[in-house]
Amino acid sequence: MAEHWGDFQYEIYLNGMTGAVPRLPTDLTRLEELTEGRLEPGPVGYVAGSAGDGSTARANRAALERRRIVPRMLRDVRERDLSVEVLGRALPAPLALAPVGVLSIMHPEAESAAARAAAAHGVPYILSSASSTPIEQVAEAMGDAERWFQLYWSRDREVTRSFLGRARASGFTVLVVTLDTPMLAWRPRDLDQAYLPFLHGVGTANYFTDPAFAAGLAKPVHEDPNAAVLHFVNLFADPGKTWPDLAFLRENWDGPIVLKGVLHPDDARLAADAGMDGVVVSNHGGRQVAGSVAAADALPRVARAVGDRLSVLFDSGVRTGDDVFKALALGARAVLLGRPYVYGLGLDGQSGVEHVIRCLLAEFDLTLALCGHRGPSTVGPEDLVEDGG
Numbered sequence: 001m002a003e004h005w006g007d008f009q010y011e012i013y014l015n016g017m018t019g020a021v022p023r024l025p026t027d028l029t030r031l032e033e034l035t036e037g038r039l040e041p042g043p044v045g046y047v048a049g050s051a052g053d054g055s056t057a058r059a060n061r062a063a064l065e066r067r068r069i070v071p072r073m074l075r076d077v078r079e080r081d082l083s084v085e086v087l088g089r090a091l092p093a094p095l096a097l098a099p100v101g102v103l104s105i106m107h108p109e110a111e112s113a114a115a116r117a118a119a120a121h122g123v124p125y126i127l128s129s130a131s132s133t134p135i136e137q138v139a140e141a142m143g144d145a146e147r148w149f150q151l152y153w154s155r156d157r158e159v160t161r162s163f164l165g166r167a168r169a170s171g172f173t174v175l176v177v178t179l180d181t182p183m184l185a186w187r188p189r190d191l192d193q194a195y196l197p198f199l200h201g202v203g204t205a206n207y208f209t210d211p212a213f214a215a216g217l218a219k220p221v222h223e224d225p226n227a228a229v230l231h232f233v234n235l236f237a238d239p240g241k242t243w244p245d246l247a248f249l250r251e252n253w254d255g256p257i258v259l260k261g262v263l264h265p266d267d268a269r270l271a272a273d274a275g276m277d278g279v280v281v282s283n284h285g286g287r288q289v290a291g292s293v294a295a296a297d298a299l300p301r302v303a304r305a306v307g308d309r310l311s312v313l314f315d316s317g318v319r320t321g322d323d324v325f326k327a328l329a330l331g332a333r334a335v336l337l338g339r340p341y342v343y344g345l346g347l348d349g350q351s352g353v354e355h356v357i358r359c360l361l362a363e364f365d366l367t368l369a370l371c372g373h374r375g376p377s378t379v380g381p382e383d384l385v386e387d388g389g
């Protein structure tokens, strides 16, 4: 691992001496447009798409862009250390790869390639319940690297119990429970193309290999795949859940539990009261509620409410190293990265994901240094102004 992630820039310049330029752009905001034309329109629309008219996804970017960093000078930034402690784990940088299901629509190596890329840089990989590769197979691809499991909290208690057991047996240590998707939202881009990955048999791998899931089917999956897909759509989530139900997860998981999709400070307090260990301030990348508060606007309020009781993580709209800096300044301990690594995967497999991780962390390291910080712990609200403020 590079002592300074920022040294990656010199590696790129040196490669340039032999005529080699990076295979993908180093401005990660450009990756989305590259997938158009290179990949199928159904999958590209599914990944890039958002809820409703896309207002929340735009607001996520605007809320980060509106905050501006005020750099400090003459602070000796020669030696820097990006590592942070999150949920009792030492991470090399305040970054994890967000849980993203159905990755085989982007690349045949899917979640395994993304997980190997994360492992290569010591970045935690959060595996989605709706992965296109079973839990056990992704774990095998990762060696002993840090892995967290994202739970879609099923209507079927036995399926949940079985998933927790499988994740635990495969070395997943942190449970990330997604609360903002008790059903899929109104997503016009998918509706207009009549494209949904599950209907193409993608994203159901963990379910179709699960004995508790099979117990709810009249016939084995291979004898009636359509019925199996419908059963999956019916039970993957549960709009009937309420806060007291968290006791079941607390009893059935002995590691840290993080609730993903918290935006209201009162929900963050309820999470702490329920014995949870962290929250991810997130609006699912704008894919669930159109017209929702931008994640970066919700972050400071949640951090003020529970920052001393819970690990506060953040996602939705992170695209650059300065976005990571801003998220920390607004109260996050670490960020999850979503679509950019998925585009990297679609464009160049495992190397594409590694490119995205290295660019993001190099840019973050340089932002820290140029703004007068030697590490994440000293970054705070005093580093930001709003607009010209």
Ligand SMILES: Cc1cc2nc3c(=O)[nH]c(=O)nc-3n(C[C@H](O)[C@H](O)[C@H](O)COP(=O)(O)O)c2cc1C
Pocket: 046, 047, 048, 098, 099, 100, 101, 128, 129, 130, 150, 178, 260, 282, 283, 284, 285, 286, 287, 315, 316, 317, 318, 336, 337, 338, 339, 340
């Ligand atoms: C194609 C796609 C699939 C996703 N699947 C899941 C999932 O299975 N579970 C989950 O908790 N979040 C899922 N998410 C949401 C991400 O974890 C994350 O919250 C979001 O992508 C962050 O926003 P960003 O894409 O702007 O970085 C998905 C996002 C995308 C784009």
Ligand SMILES: O=C(O)C(=O)c1ccccc1
Pocket: 101, 102, 130, 181, 203, 284, 287
């Ligand atoms: O598309 C999504 O945002 C998502 O979270 C999801 C939900 C179910 C299965 C796969 C992905």
